Amino acid sequence: MPDLPKILDRRTSRPGGLFEVETLELEFSNGVQRTYERLLNSGLGAVIVVPLLDNDTVVLLREYCAGFHRYELGLVKGRLDPGESHVEAADRELKEEAGYGAGRIEIINSLSMAPAYMSHETVVVLARDLYPCRLQGDEPEPIETVTWPLADLHELALREDMTEGRTVAALYLARDYLENES
Amino acid sequence: MPDLPKILDRRTSRPGGLFEVETLELEFSNGVQRTYERLLNSGLGAVIVVPLLDNDTVVLLREYCAGFHRYELGLVKGRLDPGESHVEAADRELKEEAGYGAGRIEIINSLSMAPAYMSHETVVVLARDLYPCRLQGDEPEPIETVTWPLADLHELALREDMTEGRTVAALYLARDYLENES
Numbered sequence: 001m002p003d004l005p006k007i008l009d010r011r012t013s014r015p016g017g018l019f020e021v022e023t024l025e026l027e028f029s030n031g032v033q034r035t036y037e038r039l040l041n042s043g044l045g046a047v048i049v050v051p052l053l054d055n056d057t058v059v060l061l062r063e064y065c066a067g068f069h070r071y072e073l074g075l076v077k078g079r080l081d082p083g084e085s086h087v088e089a090a091d092r093e094l095k096e097e098a099g100y101g102a103g104r105i106e107i108i109n110s111l112s113m114a115p116a117y118m119s120h121e122t123v124v125v126l127a128r129d130l131y132p133c134r135l136q137g138d139e140p141e142p143i144e145t146v147t148w149p150l151a152d153l154h155e156l157a158l159r160e161d162m163t164e165g166r167t168v169a170a171l172y173l174a175r176d177y178l179e180n181e182s
Numbered sequence: 183m184p185d186l187p188k189i190l191d192r193r194t195s196r197p198g199g200l201f202e203v204e205t206l207e208l209e210f211s212n213g214v215q216r217t218y219e220r221l222l223n224s225g226l227g228a229v230i231v232v233p234l235l236d237n238d239t240v241v242l243l244r245e246y247c248a249g250f251h252r253y254e255l256g257l258v259k260g261r262l263d264p265g266e267s268h269v270e271a272a273d274r275e276l277k278e279e280a281g282y283g284a285g286r287i288e289i290i291n292s293l294s295m296a297p298a299y300m301s302h303e304t305v306v307v308l309a310r311d312l313y314p315c316r317l318q319g320d321e322p323e324p325i326e327t328v329t330w331p332l333a334d335l336h337e338l339a340l341r342e343d344m345t346e347g348r349t350v351a352a353l354y355l356a357r358d359y360l361e362n363e364s
Contacts, residue, residue, distance in 0.1 A: 001253055002323070005246060015194070018204050018219045021196075024248055032322040036248040037200045064187060065297035066218040067207060072267040072297050094293055112345040113295050115247035115254050120296075140214040141184065154358040157351070159183070163303070166347030168206040169339070176336040 003029040012040065014127050038117045046120065047090045048111070048166055049076040050174040051100055052126040055182075056151055058171065059130070062144040062161075073146060073162045075170060090125040096137030098145050103129025108177045110177070111166045124170045126177060150175050185211040187331075194222065203246040220299045226300065229272045230293070230348055231258040232356040233282055237331055240313070240353065241280055244326040244343075255328060255344045257352060259304070272307040278319030280327050286313025290359045293348045306352045308359060332357050 009025040020040040027033050051059040058075075065072045065179045078093035080086065094100050109124040148156055153175060157168050191207040196233075202222040209215045233241040247254045260275035262268065269287045276282050291306040330338055333359060339350050 001244075001325070002246075004251065005254070005322075014203075019221060020199060021201050026248070026322075028246070030323050031261070031358075034322045038248045039201060062183070063298075064184075064210070066208070067297040067300045067302075069186065069189070069215065070297075071186070073299075105229040109339060110345060111350065112249070113347060114355060115249040115252075115256075115346055116245075116301075117300045118249045120249075122347075125312040130355045139207075140210045141212050141284045144184070154355075156293060157355055157358075158215070163292060164297055164347070165304070165349075165351045168293065169347045169350035169354070172351070173336075173339055176339075180336065 005034075007031065008033070021130045026139055031172065035075075036117070038119065041121075042118075043117045044080040044082065045086065045089075045127050046077065046079045046085070046122045048085050048122050049090045049094050049125045049127050050170055050171050051094055051098060051102065051130055051152075052174075053130055053147060055178055056149050057147050058150055058174070059100065060146045060148055061097055062146055065096040069162065072164070073159065074164055076168060086123040086125065090123075090127060090136060093137075094127055095133050097139065097143055099132060099134040100127075100130040100166075101133035102127035103131070109170075111174050113166065122166055124173055126174050150178070184201075185214060187211065188217075191217070198260055218299070220301065223301045223303075225302075226262040226264065226266070227268065227271075228259065228261045228304045229268050229275065230304050230352050231272045231276050231307045231309050232285065232352055233276055233280060233312055234332075234356075235260060235329060236310055236330050237360055239329050240332055240356070241282065242328045242330055243266035243279055244328055246323075254346070255341065256349045257344055262317050268305040268307065270307075272309060275319075276309055276314050277317035279321065280324055281314060281316040282309075282312040284309035285313070287359065291352075291355050293351055295348065306355055308356050332360070 005026040005028045024036045080089045187210045188209040206218045262271040
């Protein structure tokens, strides 16, 4: 493992905004100096939830995605509120976004987005023993749910409205987890 | 499929910077109005490359990741240069970052990062028939390569230095692609 670069200087712009940028002046262990920019993550952490109706049926959401200005299929996701654990946040988001509570919630992995310039970390959670339960969230409109067989992940991942790396990864990780369990 | 929200207003901040933010004033089809922020992507597109030494051995990189200020395992990745196709960019990045050319390069899918507030799209490419070939890139230090059996993806994804959603997704998608092929 190489020695980490030395941070010679760091400064922040847009303090307090949703997207805060930090500029790092780095010196690598071979003496090369470079300027890096990274997005700071002011959040308390995030979860992505794989809710299973049974061992082969996952619940997906169809949600508006401003990045592409289109609707996409994806998993329940959200940020932790102050004082919440990942499991508590997963339980709340599942109730707000999908209308289900879960009798069993397990953490199975953790994913980043673009570690080269982002520090977001999203904990992957498996939710089982689902029961209908809805909490009021801050969504601008009702979210449609769609079920999909875990056996057909490859076909799902080829859809043009199913693109997010963490979503695709979380579904495959959940399938592996279930296979190892049985 | 719901009707898309109307964009009532849009404005941009940090024009020209690496991270450009657009604020959207939206009206959803149910009349609810909301303000959304999204990161604009000024690039020409990006590729993530799954390079195979044989049908069960993938080449990974160990690279400095400023987002977490640590070294991580990942795949060859990069942005398109002006005039380049995705396949040409994959070929160049593979030579710059991993020191391999590829006799066969195929596009197998496309992944986003956080479609809720980013418009980045990364084309997933499978590279086969590798041969040693190095191009000089703009990396600050030599990049170490590591090989890993595709059969052990689950174990790889559980490593603490292998976290990126797109990387994990691309590896599973490549394995599915190879299984469907054979």
